[in-house]
Amino acid sequence: MKFRLATVAWSVIYLLLLLTLLTPLKMITVFFLIVPGAVLFSSLHFKGFLIHVIPVLLIIAFLDVYSLLLAIYFLIPSVLMGWIYKKGGPAFQALMTGMGVILAELLVVLLVATYSFGFDLSQYLRDQAAMTANIVQQIFSANPMFSGALWTAEDTQKLGTMLIGKVPYVLIVTSFLLAVLTHALVRPALSSLDMPVHKMKPAREWRLPRALIWYYLLAIVIEWIANSSDGSWIQMVSISMLPLIHACFTIQTIGFVYFWTHSRQMSSVIALLLSLVVLIVQPLYIIGIIDLAFPLREAITRSKK
Known part of the structure; x- marks a missing residue:
């Protein structure tokens, strides 16, 4: 009942x-x-x-x-x-x-x-x-x-x-x-x-494949070709590919924000507010690129010890 x-x-x-x-x-x-x-x-x-x-x-x-x-x-x-x-x-x-x-x-x-x-x-x-x-x-x-x-x-x-x-x-x-x-x-x-x-992994554990960086470089090359080309197809690929990869890096950045706030024992509210800032200020996705390309989280963990 x-x-x-x-x-x-x-x-x-x-x-x-x-x-x-x-x-x-x-x-x-x-x-x-x-x-x-x-x-x-x-x-x-x-x-x-x-x-x-x-x-x-x-x-x-x-x-x-x-x-x-x-x-x-x-x-x-x-x-x-x-x-x-x-x-x-x-x-x-x-x-x-x-x-x-x-x-x-x-x-x-x-x-x-x-x-x-x-x-x-x-x-x-x-x-x-x-x-x-x-x-x-x-x-x-x-x-x-x-x-x-x-x-x-x-x-x-x-x-x-x-x-x-x-x-x-x-x-x-x-x-x-x-x-x-x-x-x-x-x-x-x-x-x-x-x-x-089933639970989702905690946001602090979100990590995307490092191969995404190579896809990003490929997207930049495609964008460069599209800017010098009159082909609508290549321009459409460029317009669609880069924002998708940027969104992935934004997710990676949010994962890093939660990892950093957790390592500093900050409130989850602060992590949420910072994540909203990441979503609004789009260029902050570069943090996700750095987090994928370099052992940023490991460096934070070592510095804490």
Whole structure:
């Protein structure tokens, strides 16, 4: 009975989360939409999962079709991550599966928006850059302190190009954060239902293969070739490859941050705050490169002794 009441409670939580999509709270609650579906799929047989989820989806469909589409969108990674939890797969597999599916869905949505609705992401970002440039120019004009400053059309073009170049990185990091948040919440939820889930390695033990450095050098060479080439294919490879490797180095940097704070016996809150800084200030991924290329952690351990 306790198990049945718990799954019904998760169905109610799922419904409440979906209802928030009709309110301004959706900017926050959208990050938690994968969790209830993953918990329900992991803890129930497929038939029981449908019995719990379909009534929720029908209620949302009656209220707002667009919210139903968003619910289905997040239900796909829920099912796939839940399937891995159900079969007792490793936490890293669930995390990477969730990240991969979310990233693939983001790319599919972007593809559909581009070819079905004529949405041009590049042009949209250039327009946003132009709007930002106008605001900056107004600030320069209104404040005598910036009388000598000048924002040129070239600056606007550079800003637009920079925004376009950051799109792959943003998509990858967003997918990773959603998967990590989902795993962090699903694991204790399933434990409360007497379903043990494998732990992720502590963040301080995160270490990627050293071969990633060679991939990074290869990506730099490809970028150099792309800049001197008119081929759209090689440019697309360059645009996609470097941000992905940068995201990997960012993960390595976060692992190093947790290792360093742990070795100094600092609070995990400090490690979390520093990790957020790493995610925001992208050039800090260079710490991950140094951590992979040199025995940085071993040096810290020896200096502590």
